[in-house]
Amino acid sequence: MARIRNFSIIAHIDHGKSTLADRLIQRAGLVEARLFRDQILDSMDLERERGITIKSHTITLPFVDEKGEEFALNLIDTPGHVDFSYEVSRALASCDGVLLLVDASQGVQAQTLSNLYMAMEHELTIIPVINKIDLPSADVEQVKEQMDRELGLDPDLAILCSAKEGTGIEEVLEAIVERIPEPKGSAENPLAALIFDAHYDSFRGVIVSCRLFEGTLRPGDIIRFMSNKAAYKVEEVGVFRLNREPRNILSAGEVGYVISGVKTVSDTRIGDTITLDARPAPAPLPGFKDVKPVVFSSLYPISSEDYQTLVESLDKYKLNDAALVYQKDSSAALGQGFRCGFLGLLHLEIVQERLEREYGQSFIMTVPSVQYQFTLKDEKVITVDNPQYYPDPETIIACAEPYIRAAIIAPDRYMGVIMKLCMERRGINSRFNYPAPGRVEILFDMPLAEVIVDFYDKLKTVTQGYGSFDYELIGYRESQLVKLDILVNGEKVDALSLIVHSDRAREWAVQVCDRLKEEIPRHQFKIAIQGAIGGKIISRSTVNPFRKDVTAKCYGGDITRKRKLLEKQKKGKRKMKMVGSVMIPQGAFVAVLKSKTE
DSSP states (O other): OEEEEEEEESSSSSSSHHHHHHHHHHHOOOOOOGOOSSTTOOOSHHHHHHOOSOOEEEEEEEEEOOSOOOOEEEOOOOOSSSSHHHHHHHHHHSEEEEEEETTTTBBSHHHHHHHHHHHHHTTOOEEEEOOTTSSTTOOOOHHHHHHIIIOOOGGGGEOOOBBBTTTTTTHHHHHHHSSSOOOOTTTTTTOOOEEEEEEEETEEEEEEEEEESEEEOOOEEEEEEEOOOOEEEEEEEEEEEEEEEESSSTTTEEEEEEOOOOOGGGOTTOOOEEEEESSSSSSSTTTTTOOOOEEEEEEEEHHHHHHHHHHHHHHHHHHOTTTTTTEEEEEETEEEEEEEEEEHHHHHHHHHHHHHHSSOOOOEEEEEEEEEEEEESSOOEEOOOSSGGGOOOOEEEEEEEEEEEEEEEEEEEGGGHHHHHHHHTTTTEEEEEETTTTEEEEEEEEEHHHHHTTHHHHHHTTTTTOOOOOEEEEEEOOOOOEEEEEEEEEEEEEEEEEEEEEEHHHHHHHHHHHHHHHHSSSOOOEEEEEEEETTEEEEEEEEEEOOOTTTTOOOSSSSHHHHHHHHHHHHHHHHHHOOOOOOOOHHHHHHHHTTTTT
């Protein structure tokens, strides 16, 4: 155990985490130059395109120090986005230390702070690393000053490196060996292993990534998951290099994988404890919780014939992503579909893109919403994530919606536009910190519903890309919520209904009506598109009809001839409006989803 070091790299998005991992893998000699590619730990095309880590990866790096002693350095890579903060916390719980990476040109950002606090909660050794020192815009002295003032870390202990150029990599490896403590625990104690990741293999079933805190694990052992009491026989254990390497035994302090015939990722839970069935651990490892979805949206196939293939695609996708929750749903306008729950907006985008790319699905997604709470007259509290289940307004005593605490760090010249944006989104309780000259940290309490659609994009626009954003959920607060219905030709379109704050209802209604007016084709009769709260109409757009000039054949004569023809036409139009149905194209539903972002 004295030769093992378990560590992770934490950083704000785009500060060079994956590139540093690449250099460490190359230095360890795990990959030949001809087989190397950038972001080698990121297996998905989506991760490479966006430059983010979606699924955490683990790799064991062999390292020989100056004295000739061999070490096994276990790099537990973590996702970098706030949506996956629980997975990050479990990965950090498996480590004994972290490399805190800061970009020399951008300095300390919002997620740098939140990641640091998370590492401090787990009492990990923190090694500050200043990356990208080769950039012309790098300002190392200012970053050191920020580390001292904002992070409370000793800037003299910071390691300077350029992951792109490969400079400072030896110093990073030496610091990992010297500063990060060796793992604690004993191989003699009952087995206690923490699950921090799991992925599905079509040949072997679920491959569980775990860190052993106590005991040993061998092929043939009968193991038990402590959260659901499920028992399995171990088929194979081993460590992660670039490929899996089987071993005869895993001992306390090591990080590795377990294959035991688990059929789906949903059967394993991130943060659960593995123990032996015959000799169980006295208590599970701390920190386990069920991850609940935060953002909800409905999926409907574009053609009803594609429903079955969408069912199959979701079932296959669920094998790999236990965080996705879905159940059957139906809409009068769009037919059969699914109501899905996601960890956040990035998770929603990832699921959407992977279903389209990997499974070739085409579908319509409704506007994302959150879970609202309603207190009824009989003092019953119900939770609603779908506008279809909005309770009768007569029975509601109080409404509540989830709030977040948003932390925004940006140059102080953008303070005015950031304040304006947050106030438009019903932000309250603003507080300011000035962590360094020329930089401001703005804290706002905001409703989650105002953030999930396009807040981050708008923030990046108004700050010209310099603003960084992080948030945490802070619970439910009372709010004035109403259900906004959209009526087309007097008929409610259930797929377009929304639960919104009463102050924003009119704005939303006007936006949706105007967008639908552009998308719905003209018919032979006039079509009214209306936004309504209960029986009260709050906005309206009209699609004008095609019209034939019935008076063209009149060459003069009495005006009553023209009036007679026009009255006859008007009666026909009225009759047609009563019996005719409006064809809403599929593109109209997609257009409404984009109505706030364009």
